[in-house]
Amino acid sequence: MRLSRSFLPTLKENPAEAQIVSHRLMLRAGLIRQTASGIYAWLPAGLKVLRNISQIVREEQDRVDAQEVLMPTLQSADLWRRSGRYDAYGPEMLRIQDRHKRELLYGPTNEEMVTDLFGQTVKSYKDLPQVLYHIQWKFRDEMRPRFGVMRGREFLMKDAYSFDVDYASAVATYRRMMLAYLRTFQRLGVRAVPMRADTGPIGGELSHEFLILAPTGESGVFYDAALEDQDWLDEPVDTNNPDALEAFFNRVTSPYAATDEMHDAVAWEAVPEEQKREGRGVEVGHIFYFGTKYTQSMGVSVSGADGGQFFPEMGSYGIGVSRLAGAIIEACHDENGIIWPDSVAPFRAAILNLKSGDGLCDEMCEQIYAKAPEAFLYDDRPERAGVKFADADLMGHPWQIVVGPRSAKEGRVELKRRATGERQELSVDEALALVL
Numbered sequence: 001m002r003l004s005r006s007f008l009p010t011l012k013e014n015p016a017e018a019q020i021v022s023h024r025l026m027l028r029a030g031l032i033r034q035t036a037s038g039i040y041a042w043l044p045a046g047l048k049v050l051r052n053i054s055q056i057v058r059e060e061q062d063r064v065d066a067q068e069v070l071m072p073t074l075q076s077a078d079l080w081r082r083s084g085r086y087d088a089y090g091p092e093m094l095r096i097q098d099r100h101k102r103e104l105l106y107g108p109t110n111e112e113m114v115t116d117l118f119g120q121t122v123k124s125y126k127d128l129p130q131v132l133y134h135i136q137w138k139f140r141d142e143m144r145p146r147f148g149v150m151r152g153r154e155f156l157m158k159d160a161y162s163f164d165v166d167y168a169s170a171v172a173t174y175r176r177m178m179l180a181y182l183r184t185f186q187r188l189g190v191r192a193v194p195m196r197a198d199t200g201p202i203g204g205e206l207s208h209e210f211l212i213l214a215p216t217g218e219s220g221v222f223y224d225a226a227l228e229d230q231d232w233l234d235e236p237v238d239t240n241n242p243d244a245l246e247a248f249f250n251r252v253t254s255p256y257a258a259t260d261e262m263h264d265a266v267a268w269e270a271v272p273e274e275q276k277r278e279g280r281g282v283e284v285g286h287i288f289y290f291g292t293k294y295t296q297s298m299g300v301s302v303s304g305a306d307g308g309q310f311f312p313e314m315g316s317y318g319i320g321v322s323r324l325a326g327a328i329i330e331a332c333h334d335e336n337g338i339i340w341p342d343s344v345a346p347f348r349a350a351i352l353n354l355k356s357g358d359g360l361c362d363e364m365c366e367q368i369y370a371k372a373p374e375a376f377l378y379d380d381r382p383e384r385a386g387v388k389f390a391d392a393d394l395m396g397h398p399w400q401i402v403v404g405p406r407s408a409k410e411g412r413v414e415l416k417r418r419a420t421g422e423r424q425e426l427s428v429d430e431a432l433a434l435v436l
């Protein structure tokens with residue numbers, strides 16, 4: 001993209017309405033604009049970020065055999081009456097009426113819809129397990145929408161739902177999903193620590209929230225440093241082997257980790273002092289096993305091996321895709337702006353033409369840009385060098401390719417790595433080899 005022609009409205013000043021750094025930077029870097037309280041439009045660069053996050057989430061869901069569908073945002077109130085949640089859900093649910101006075105709602109989550117969809121389709125235990133997911137907008141009429149996309153009212157979520165024949169199989173599905181989550185967050189360039197979460201009235205141990213550490217997080221977190229620095233991408237867990245899955249699960253869940261809601265001061269005492277990590281965290285994912293709660297209440301059964309009917313065991317698995325855009329910035333920024341992880345960045349590199357209008361500089365920039373126009377943001381504006389440097393730092397491209405009249409004469413560019421500030425003078429080919 002050429003910056004001179006792009007819809008990328010950067011701001012020099014901090015917007016007064018933004019209280020936390022990610023919100024400020026998302027507005028200043030031209031990623032989003034608010035259109036109503038807690039509702040945002042995603043501008044071109046922001047949309048690229050959202051798509052990059054979604055794509056990594058999708059690849060890791062597919063890897064554990066979850067199948068992508070796309071369920072609608074609008075749901076019928078009758079579906080929710082079947083599970084008994086229509087009245088229970090409360091004022092966070094946006095309720096709508098159509099012209100025939102039929103009651104609808106804008107989905108805050110999809111357990112009911114997916115259970116109904118499953119029930120219409122799957123009739124036998126032979127077709128289990130099934131895991132369905134979608135990446136779709138949700139609406140929750142949050143009491144206090146705030147922190148930009150971190151607590152929006154309309155937000156993008158990946159939600160997956162699993163159906164298994166029995167508890168053992170449901171647990172295996174849950175553990176596979178946990179691995180998928182650890183891999184997803186690692187690929188997104190952040191560390192999200194899984195913490196035991198409240199399972200509410202259903203009880204049991206099978207609910208975990210994934211939290212990214214950030215001083216502005218809404219939850220207090222306590223965890224054992226043993227949970228840091230594990231490499232889940234290199235981890236060869238055989239997800240078809242229940243023993244391997246169990247060993248993996250124990251490794252993740254035996255070190256202490258809890259949010260303030262679940263914190264156990266006695267167990268915390270037992271963690272060696274030098275291993276204790278304490279701070280704030282942002283919930284970016286939540287996985288939950290809830291057995292037959294919805295299949296039973298909605299009357300969705302399938303035939304078993306013995307010929308009788310039974311209710312499949314379910315779990316649900318959410319990732320806050322749009323919240324992650326903010327949470328990643330909370331974890332990856334400095335005083336000059338965003339520092340995008342390579343995997344999420346809207347552009348691989350900015351091309352900074354320090355002397356737009358200079359024949360040699362223009363030609364060199366055009367040549368570089370032509371190699372991969374979708375990967376570059378070419379700053380071809382007739383601005384001062386200082387403005388271009390500041391905007392590139394603000395927008396957080398992993399690399400900056402700096403083209404100035406002196407080095408251009410020698411056919412060379414300066415390549416800056418945003419994360420480290422490291423600069424090197426290279427030939428165009430050498431720079432492209434690193435960046436692309």
Ligand code: ATP
Binds near residue numbers: 320
């Ligand atoms: P929170 O505790 O922050 O209100 P939640 O526990 O209500 O979140 P879940 O029902 O577990 O949320 O939904 C799954 C994921 O959706 C969350 O882990 C979070 O990442 C994301 N999410 C939930 N509410 C919002 C929101 N208002 N804005 C953006 N993302 C959200």
Ligand code: MG
């Ligand atoms: Mg909530």
Ligand code: MG
Binds near residue numbers: 283
């Ligand atoms: Mg929560």
Ligand code: MG
Binds near residue numbers: 209283285286
């Ligand atoms: Mg939650």
